[in-house]
Amino acid sequence: MSDPEIKGLLERVRAGDVGSLVVLAKRVLVGEGIKQAPPDAIAMLEMAVKQGAPEAALQLSVCAAWGVGLPRNPQKAIEYLVMAAGFGSTVAKRELALLGCASDGAHAQAKQPVDLSALTTAHGVRIVSERPRILVVERFATEAECAWLIERGRPALTRALVYRGSADAQVAQTRTNTEMGFTIFHADVLLSLLRDRMAAVLQTSTRFFEVTKLLHYEPGEQFALHGDFLQTNTPELAQEVDLRGQRSTTFLVYLNDGFEGGETDFPRLGFRYKGNRGDALVFSNLQADGSPDYSTVHAGLATTRGEKWLLSQWVRTKPVG
Numbered sequence: 001m002s003d004p005e006i007k008g009l010l011e012r013v014r015a016g017d018v019g020s021l022v023v024l025a026k027r028v029l030v031g032e033g034i035k036q037a038p039p040d041a042i043a044m045l046e047m048a049v050k051q052g053a054p055e056a057a058l059q060l061s062v063c064a065a066w067g068v069g070l071p072r073n074p075q076k077a078i079e080y081l082v083m084a085a086g087f088g089s090t091v092a093k094r095e096l097a098l099l100g101c102a103s104d105g106a107h108a109q110a111k112q113p114v115d116l117s118a119l120t121t122a123h124g125v126r127i128v129s130e131r132p133r134i135l136v137v138e139r140f141a142t143e144a145e146c147a148w149l150i151e152r153g154r155p156a157l158t159r160a161l162v163y164r165g166s167a168d169a170q171v172a173q174t175r176t177n178t179e180m181g182f183t184i185f186h187a188d189v190l191l192s193l194l195r196d197r198m199a200a201v202l203q204t205s206t207r208f209f210e211v212t213k214l215l216h217y218e219p220g221e222q223f224a225l226h227g228d229f230l231q232t233n234t235p236e237l238a239q240e241v242d243l244r245g246q247r248s249t250t251f252l253v254y255l256n257d258g259f260e261g262g263e264t265d266f267p268r269l270g271f272r273y274k275g276n277r278g279d280a281l282v283f284s285n286l287q288a289d290g291s292p293d294y295s296t297v298h299a300g301l302a303t304t305r306g307e308k309w310l311l312s313q314w315v316r317t318k319p320v321g
C-alpha cells in the first residue's frame with residue numbers, strides 16, 4: 001500500500017468509518033505498507049467490535065485461534081465467532097455449525113467451555129509402510145469440512161510454484177496446477193483445529209507446520225515427480241534448511257471424489273494412493289539420519305476426468321517462525 005493510500009485510509013478512520021478501521025487493523029497486524037504492531041491491530045479490531053463490525057470479530061477469531069497478536073486460545077476464538085454471528089455474519093454462523101457449536105453462545109451463558117477434543121483427535125491411523133513411514137487415515141476430515149476448505153480457498157487460487165536452484169519459488173512446467181496458502185487472512189478457526197488433528201496423528205506440534213496449502217488440479221494438470229525434502233545443493237537452500245529445518249513429513253488430505261486418475265504415485269515404492277473425500281495420506285521424506293529419502297519421490301498424477309482438490313501440509317524439523 002502506498003503512502004497516499006495509507007493517508008486516505010487514516011482519514012476515513014478518523015472520520016469514523018469502521019470498515020476502514022478493520023482494513024487498517026489488518027495492515028497493522030502484518031505490517032503491510034505501515035509499521036507492524038500486532039497489539040495495536042488487536043486494539044483497533046476490539047474497537048471495531050464495539051461498533052458491531054462482524055469482520056473485526058471474525059478476524060479476532062482467527063487471531064485467537066492461531067495465536068497471532070493474541071495468545072493462542074481456541075475457546076476465545078469461538079467466543080469471537082459467536083460475536084460475529086450475533087452481528088449477522090453468516091460465515092461465522094456456518095463455521096460455528098461446522099464446529100458443533102451453537103451460534104447463540106449458549107455454552108458461554110452456561111459458563112462452559114466448548115469440548116474441542118473430538119475436533120482435534122483422529123481415529124483409524126493405518127500404517128502402510130514402516131520404512132519409509134507411510135500412514136493412511138480414512139475419514140480424517142468430514143465431508144462438510146472438506147467442502148468448507150474448498151469454498152474458503154477457491155477464490156485465492158494462483159499458479160503453483162516450484163523451488164529450484166534458489167530460495168525463490170518459480171513457475172515450472174513440472175507443476176501446472178493451482179494452489180493457495182491459508183495465511184492469516186485466509187485461515188479460520190476450523191483449519192487451526194484441523195492442524196491440531198494432523199499434529200495429533202504425527203504426535204508433534206503445529207509449530208513445525210508450514211502454511212497449509214490448498215491444491216487444485218483441472219483435468220490434465222499435474223505435479224510431476226518430486227521429493228518434498230529440500231535440496232541443499234545451493235548455498236541459499238542449504239542456509240534455508242539450516243535456519244528453518246528440513247521438510248520431514250507431508251500430510252495430504254483428499255477433499256473431493258469423482259475424478260479419474262489423479263493418484264499420488266510413488267514409483268520407486270510401487271505404491272499409488274487415491275483417497276476418498278476426507279481421507280489422509282501421510283509420509284516421511286527423510287531417512288533416520290535426517291538426510292533426504294529419495295525412495296519417497298512422488299507425483300500428483302494428472303486427472304483424466306474431473307477436478308481434484310487436496311490439502312497439503314508440509315512439516316519441518318524446526319519450528320516455523
Ligand SMILES: O=C(O)CCC(=O)C(=O)O
Nearest residue numbers: 223228263264299300312
Ligand atoms: O497432488 C498430489 O497427489 C501430490 C501433492 C504433493 O506431492 C505435495 O503437496 O507435496
Ligand SMILES: [Fe+2]
Nearest residue numbers: 227228250298
Ligand atoms: Fe509432494
